[in-house]
Amino acid sequence: MVSDGDAGDAIEMLRRASRTGTQLSGGLIIDRERVSELTNDLIVSQRNNIESSKGSDNESARAEGVAEKNMSEQTTAESKRESKHESKIESTLGPEITGIQIGSGQAAQCASLDEHRAQICECQKCPLGATRTKFVYGVGSPTADLMFVGEAPGKNEDLQGEPFVGRGGQLLDKILGAIKLTRSEVYIANILKCRPPGNRDPQPEEMEHCFPYLKEQIAIVKPKLICSLGRISAQALLQTKLPLGKMRNQWHFYQGIPLRVTYHPAALLRNPNFKRGCWEDMQVVEAEYKRLTS
Numbered sequence: 341m342v343s344d345g346d347a348g349d350a351i352e353m354l355r356r357a358s359r360t361g362t363q364l365s366g367g368l369i370i371d372r373e374r375v376s377e378l379t380n381d382l383i384v385s386q387r388n389n390i391e392s393s394k395g396s397d398n399e400s401a402r403a404e405g406v407a408e409k410n411m412s413e414q415t416t417a418e419s420k421r422e423s424k425h426e427s428k429i430e431s432t433l434g435p436e437i438t439g440i441q442i443g444s445g446q447a448a449q450c451a452s453l454d455e456h457r458a459q460i461c462e463c464q465k466c467p468l469g470a471t472r473t474k475f476v477y478g479v480g481s482p483t484a485d486l487m488f489v490g491e492a493p494g495k496n497e498d499l500q501g502e503p504f505v506g507r508g509g510q511l512l513d514k515i516l517g518a519i520k521l522t523r524s525e526v527y528i529a530n531i532l533k534c535r536p537p538g539n540r541d542p543q544p545e546e547m548e549h550c551f552p553y554l555k556e557q558i559a560i561v562k563p564k565l566i567c568s569l570g571r572i573s574a575q576a577l578l579q580t581k582l583p584l585g586k587m588r589n590q591w592h593f594y595q596g597i598p599l600r601v602t603y604h605p606a607a608l609l610r611n612p613n614f615k616r617g618c619w620e621d622m623q624v625v626e627a628e629y630k631r632l633t634s
């Protein structure tokens with residue numbers, strides 16, 4: 341096959357020969373008609389080369405397209421497989437915890453809860469520090485295997501400086517009694533250490549500042565089991581926006597610690613219909629607590 345460059349040169353040489361008297365560089369003499377025939381042959385040959393080259397380009401493009409399509413289908417299949425696997429994890433264990441993003445507190449550097457409390461009790465990191473009556477740290481056994489986490493101090497807690505006092509606290513004591521435990525055998529703390537005015541929900545920036553303290557408390561106590569009391573506590577610990585109903589009735593994990601979600605005692609006071617569900621949750625907590633501590 342004549343290359344495009346060679347054919348082009350030959351055509352030009354033949355045309356020049358045709359114009360100038362038909363003597364070519366090698367001394368070959370041919371007539372004008374033969375020059376014209378040769379020129380046409382070379383033009384046809386050059387066109388064939390171009391068509392063949394286009395065909396080859398098209399083949400390559402088609403091959404690349406097929407390869408891309410295959411890769412795309414493979415990637416989609418892989419991502420579907422991963423997504424299926426993740427939703428399987430989520431349906432059995434709840435959202436996989438890869439690190440709490442609320443607050444950036446490091447694991448506790450303090451050896452004891454008393455030391456930790458002394459370090460943070462004057463905190464003014466968020467506006468609630470200016471409006472609190474008392475800082476509400478936590479209560480119970482510093483080596484408890486079971487830890488309860490609520491949302492924030494209310495009016496009575498703010499006055500007394502202890503979590504879960506007043507009617508909600510009395511109900512929590514009854515719940516503990518139902519699973520044969522007392523307040524001094526477990527540990528109880530809140531996400532926030534200061535009372536939000538009017539018992540409103542904690543603001544995201546308040547949680548962001550205060551959550552590291554709870555994280556440090558958990559690191560010091562090292563519970564084997566955590567029970568979240570209410571939606572806000574569970575959402576913060578599990579780093580999710582799921583409603584309470586979607587978090588109950590399944591096991592979750594906070595940094596490897598099994599976690600169960602139930603109603604906040606204040607919600608039980610507002611709606612006694614929730615008590616049955618809470619009782620069922622606590623039976624599961626009791627069974628797991630016994631299994632982990634026996």
Ligand code: SF4
Pocket residue numbers: 463464465466467468469470532533534546549550
């Ligand atoms: S709520 Fe927490 S972050 Fe805000 S002032 Fe009180 S202890 Fe500090």
